[in-house]
Amino acid sequence: MTTKIIPPAFITQSEEALDKGYDPKVARGLLQFVKPYTGQMLIALLFMIFVAAASVLGPYFVKLAIDDGIRANDPAALKKIVLIFFVVSVVQLGVNYQRVRIMSRVGQHVLYDVRTAMFNHLQKLSLGFYNRYSVGRVITRVINDVGTLREFITWAVLAIVRNALGIIGTIIAMLSLNLKLSLLTFAVMPIMIWATIAFRQAARRNYRRVRAAVSWANSVLAENVNGVRVVQAFSRQERNYTTFKDYVNRYFLETSLDAAKVASVYTPVVDVLGAVATALVVYVGGTAVLGQSITPGVLVAFVLYVDRFFEPIRDLSRRFDTLQSTMAGGERILDLLNTPVEVRDAEDAVELGPVAGRVRFENVSFHYSDDPTLVLDQISLDVDAGQTVAFVGETGAGKTTIVKLLTRFHDPTEGCVRVDGVDLRVVTQQSLRKQMGMVLQDPFLFNGTVRENILFGRLDATDEQVVAAAQAVGAHEFITGLRNGYETSVEEGGVLLSVGQRQLISFARALLSDPRILILDEATSSVDIQTEQIIQAALLKLLKGRTSFVIAHRLSTITSADRIVVIHDGKIIEQGRHSELLVNKGMYFELYKTGFQE
Numbered sequence: 001m002t003t004k005i006i007p008p009a010f011i012t013q014s015e016e017a018l019d020k021g022y023d024p025k026v027a028r029g030l031l032q033f034v035k036p037y038t039g040q041m042l043i044a045l046l047f048m049i050f051v052a053a054a055s056v057l058g059p060y061f062v063k064l065a066i067d068d069g070i071r072a073n074d075p076a077a078l079k080k081i082v083l084i085f086f087v088v089s090v091v092q093l094g095v096n097y098q099r100v101r102i103m104s105r106v107g108q109h110v111l112y113d114v115r116t117a118m119f120n121h122l123q124k125l126s127l128g129f130y131n132r133y134s135v136g137r138v139i140t141r142v143i144n145d146v147g148t149l150r151e152f153i154t155w156a157v158l159a160i161v162r163n164a165l166g167i168i169g170t171i172i173a174m175l176s177l178n179l180k181l182s183l184l185t186f187a188v189m190p191i192m193i194w195a196t197i198a199f200r201q202a203a204r205r206n207y208r209r210v211r212a213a214v215s216w217a218n219s220v221l222a223e224n225v226n227g228v229r230v231v232q233a234f235s236r237q238e239r240n241y242t243t244f245k246d247y248v249n250r251y252f253l254e255t256s257l258d259a260a261k262v263a264s265v266y267t268p269v270v271d272v273l274g275a276v277a278t279a280l281v282v283y284v285g286g287t288a289v290l291g292q293s294i295t296p297g298v299l300v301a302f303v304l305y306v307d308r309f310f311e312p313i314r315d316l317s318r319r320f321d322t323l324q325s326t327m328a329g330g331e332r333i334l335d336l337l338n339t340p341v342e343v344r345d346a347e348d349a350v351e352l353g354p355v356a357g358r359v360r361f362e363n364v365s366f367h368y369s370d371d372p373t374l375v376l377d378q379i380s381l382d383v384d385a386g387q388t389v390a391f392v393g394e395t396g397a398g399k400t401t402i403v404k405l406l407t408r409f410h411d412p413t414e415g416c417v418r419v420d421g422v423d424l425r426v427v428t429q430q431s432l433r434k435q436m437g438m439v440l441q442d443p444f445l446f447n448g449t450v451r452e453n454i455l456f457g458r459l460d461a462t463d464e465q466v467v468a469a470a471q472a473v474g475a476h477e478f479i480t481g482l483r484n485g486y487e488t489s490v491e492e493g494g495v496l497l498s499v500g501q502r503q504l505i506s507f508a509r510a511l512l513s514d515p516r517i518l519i520l521d522e523a524t525s526s527v528d529i530q531t532e533q534i535i536q537a538a539l540l541k542l543l544k545g546r547t548s549f550v551i552a553h554r555l556s557t558i559t560s561a562d563r564i565v566v567i568h569d570g571k572i573i574e575q576g577r578h579s580e581l582l583v584n585k586g587m588y589f590e591l592y593k594t595g596f597q598e
Contacts, residue, residue, distance in 0.1 A: 026327050026330045026331045026334060027327075027330075029330065029334040030149065030326075030330045030333075030334070033110050033113050033114050033117075034106075034110060034153065036109075036113075037106045037109060037110065040102050040105070040106050041102075041103075041106060043102060044099045044102045044103050044106070044158060045158075045161065047095045047096070047098055047099035047102070048099055048158055048161055048162055048165065049165060050092070050095050051092055051095055051096050051099065051162070052162055052165035052166050052169055053165075053169065054088050054089070054091070054092040054095075055092070055166060055169075055308070056166065056169035056170055056172075056173055056308075057088065058085075058089075058304070059173070059300075059301040059302075059304035059305050059308070060173060060301060061081060061084070061085040061088075062297070062300055062301055062304060063177075063295075063297035063298055063300065063301035064081045064297065065078055065081045065082060065085075065297070066295070066296055066297035066300055067295045067296070067297035067298070068081065068297075069081055069082075071295065071296060071297065099158070103153070103154050103155075103157075103158055104154055106153060106154070107150045107151075107153045107154030107155075108150065108154075110149065110150060110153050111146055111147070111149070111150040114146050114149060114333065115142055115146050117337060118141065118142050118146070118333065118336060118337060119142065121336070121337055121339070121341075122138065122142075122336075124341050124344070125339060125341055125342075126341060126342040126343045126409060126410065127404065127409045127410065128342050128368060128369060128410065129339060129342070131368075132370070138336075141332055141333060141336050144329070145328075145329035145330075145332050145333050146329070146333065148322075148325050148326055148329040149326055149329055149330060149333065151322060151326075152322050152323070152325075152326035155322075156319050156322040156323065156326070159315065159319055160316065160319055160323075162312075163312035163313075163315050163316045163319070164312075164316075166308065166311075166312045167309065167312045167313070170305050170308050170309045170312075171309070173305055174302065174305050174309070177298050177301060177302055177305075178285075178288075178294060178298060178302065180284070180288075181281050181284065181285055181302050184277070184280045184281055184284055185277045185280070185281060185302075185305075185306055185309065187277075187280070188273045188276055188277050191273055192270065192273050192310075192313065195266065195269045195270065195273070196266075196313070199265075199266040217244075217247075217248055220244060220247075221244075224240055224244075267314070270310060270313070270314050273310070274306065274307065274310040277306050277309075277310070278303055278306050278307070281299075281302055281303055281306055282299070282303060285298070285299040285302060285303075286299065342369065342410070342411075343408060343409065343410060343411055343429070345428050345429055346425060346426060348426075349426060349427055349428045350426065350427055350428070351427065351428055351431040352419070352422065352427035352428065352431040352432050352435070353431075354435070354516070355419050355420045355435055355516050355517070356385040356420055356516070357385040357386060357419070357420075357516045357517050357546065357547030358383065358384055358385045358419065358420050358421070358547070359381075359382075359383040359406065359417070359418070359419055359517065359547060360381070360382050360383070360417070360418040360419075360421070361379050361380055361381040361382075361402070361405075361415070361417055362380060362415050362416050362417075362418065363378050363379070363380055363414065363415040364376055364378070364379040364380070364405060364412045364414065364415035364416070364417060365377055365378055365379070365412065365413050365414040365415060366401060366405060366410060366412050366413045366414075367413050374413075374570055375398050375401050375570050376398045376401055376402065376405075376412075376570045376571075377569070377570040377571050378414075378415075378571065379398075379402065379415075379570075379571070379572060380572075381565065381572065381575075383547060383549075383563075384547075385547055386545055386546065386547060387547060387548075387562045387563065388543055388547075388548040388549075388550060388560070388561045388562045388563075389548070389549050389550070389561060389562065389563045389564075389565060390549075390550040390551075390552060390558035390561035390563070390564045390565065391403075391549065391550070391551045391565050391567055392551075392552070392558065392564060392565070392566055392567070392588065392591060393566055393567035393568055393587075393591075394568070397567040397568055397569065397570065398567050398569075398570040399551045399567050400521060400551060401570075402549075402567070403438075403519045403521060403549050403551065405417050406424075406436075406517070406519070406549065407432075407433060407436055407438065407519065408424050408425075408429055408432060408433075411425060419432070419517070435515055435516045435517060436515050436516070436517045436518070436519065437457065437510035437511075437513050437515030437517070437518045437519070438510065438518075438519045438520075438521065439503070439506050439507055439510050439518075439519070439520050439521070440506070440521050440522075441521055441522035443494070443499075443502045443503050443505070443506035444494075444506075445490045445494030445497070445502055445505060445506075446490075447489075447490070447491060447492045448489065448490065449484075449486065449487050449488060449489055449490070450479055450482065450485075450486050450487070450488050450490060450505060451463075451466055451486040451487060453490060453494075453505055453509060454466050454469060454470065454486075454505060454508045454509050454512055455509075455512070456509055457509055457510070457512065457513035458512050458513045458514070461512055463486075465512060466486065466508075466512065467486070469508045469509075469511045469512040470486075470504075470505075470508045472508075472511055472542075473504055473507040473508050473511055473542065474504060474537060475501075475504035475505055475507070475508050478501055478504070479505075490502075490505075507542060510542065511542050515546065516546060516547065517546065517547045517548075517549075518542065518543065518546045518547070518548040518549070519548075519549050520539075520548065520549070520550045520551065520552070521551045522551050522552060558578070559578045560578075561577075561578070562577070563575055563576065563577065564576060564577065564578055564581055564588065566581070566586070566587050566588045566591075568587060573586070573587055574586050574587055574588055
């Protein structure tokens with residue numbers, strides 16, 4: 001017999017969140033998104049009260065039809081009662097339609113408001129957040145958790161209200177008809193309460209496991225789709241399929257079946273209790289009818305009320321899952337929205353005017369908020385406008401962190417970074433980054449055309465300027481060779497293009513934005529020699545007249561730099577021109593011998 005071992009992905013799920021009950025704090029946080037629609041929800045509530053009242057009146061109309069119409073042999077009265085019942089039912093249908101329509105609109109508007117608020121906040125969050133949060137978790141928050149919230153607002157809230165009103169109205173109607181029959185009906189309630197509690201405990205455990213299983217299946221599926229080339233390259237298809245099938249069968253299928261078993265037991269128990277209550281009412285009530293202490297209409301109405309009494313109880317139990325899911329999703333939504341922005345503009349921040357490009361690092365130290373280990377230690381560096389500075393050093397030395405501080409993706413722990421003598425913390429991030437351009441090692445292209453990707457940093461550029469930028473970096477020739485030229489769709493991440501082609505487009509994008517300060521973060525490390533030669537020619541155009549910071553692992557990209565800065569363990573240990581550093585025979589000389597030679 002196979003032993004059930006929970007896979008690691010299950011453990012990483014927040015079991016507490018998945019098992020979360022009603023939380024007033026989460027409810028208050030979510031109410032801020034509902035408040036703008038309070039008026040519409042009150043209208044829907046009034047409609048719901050009318051619908052619940054009309055529903056409770058249904059059996060009473062049956063009682064009147066039997067006693068005052070059929071039993072009294074009064075066709076006119078019977079016709080009148082049936083007509084009133086019909087009118088009430090039609091009005092109930094129309095009111096219920098409007099109620100559903102209103103709440104559907106409210107749910108969609110809340111969905112829109114929450115998602116736009118989350119997207120806006122995600123755009124502001126610093127890179128430190130994305131170092132801690134995986135893309136899958138972020139997407140789950142914005143899509144799945146918000147979708148659960150909409151489901152609760154649109155359907156579950158009013159369903160709970162409807163069921164509560166239905167139970168209260170039914171109890172009042174039953175007590176007003178006959179106290180003895182009401183007490184007989186309520187006699188099965190202790191068993192009902194015990195069954196409901198037992199069901200909730202079992203269902204809660206299975207619900208948690210099913211949610212974790214779904215999350216695991218989604219994560220494995222996404223991983224295999226994203227890494228399909230590696231899977232096929234190593235012929236792992238059959239092994240991955242077997243593993244996926246085994247886990248899906250063992251955890252997803254079995255947990256779903258366990259949940260179904262629990263539900264299959266609870267529903268018949270409620271039905272049996274309802275049948276017992278009905279049988280007691282029919283027997284005792286029938287005896288009373290024979291003894292003429294109650295009318296047949298009262299008995300029939302009471303039997304109908306018994307069924308209407310148990311149905312909302314069953315439904316309320318099912319709605320608990322939605323409430324539980326909403327509280328868990330709501331907590332994660334609020335947790336994301338309440339995540340502080342580590343790098344934010346000061347309240348009195350000013351716009352940074354056009355800069356010449358002079359950069360100064362003054363005794364800059366930096367460590368991440370969750371790790372006290374210094375990444376940079378007392379960095380001081382002066383760069384004149386128009387200079388090209390190359391950073392070299394081993395992986396993890398702190399080269400990329402320096403340029404992240406310059407672009408203000410992080411703020412220094414100590415010291416400050418200045419551009420043209422202005423501390424970057426006193427200017428707005430937008431006005432700073434508008435004057436900067438960046439080309440990364442792994443260029444990212446957005447789903448769209450080649451033209452749209454080149455225009456990304458300067459939307460007001462003309463077609464002629466786009467073509468000129470592409471020609472300047474050597475990208476025009478391959479772009480015109482594409483099926484639709486500049487209107488060719490590159491698809492998500494630019495998957496239809498080679499690494500070198502994506503890199504050339506990113507160079508054209510940087511050139512078109514015409515930055516005063518340019519950052520090249522290992523921009524040629526992933527291309528072949530032929531493409532690099534094209535890029536080297538593009539760099540001459542791109543670097544001319546700009547203050548440039550180059551991080552590179554290839555000698556050809558740094559030998560012509562005005563200054564080479566060697567970083568080791570977060571400190572500057574050497575700096576100078578290529579020839580000077582070779583003569584010194586320090587760390588750069590060793591790097592040159594072992595890693596930079598072509």
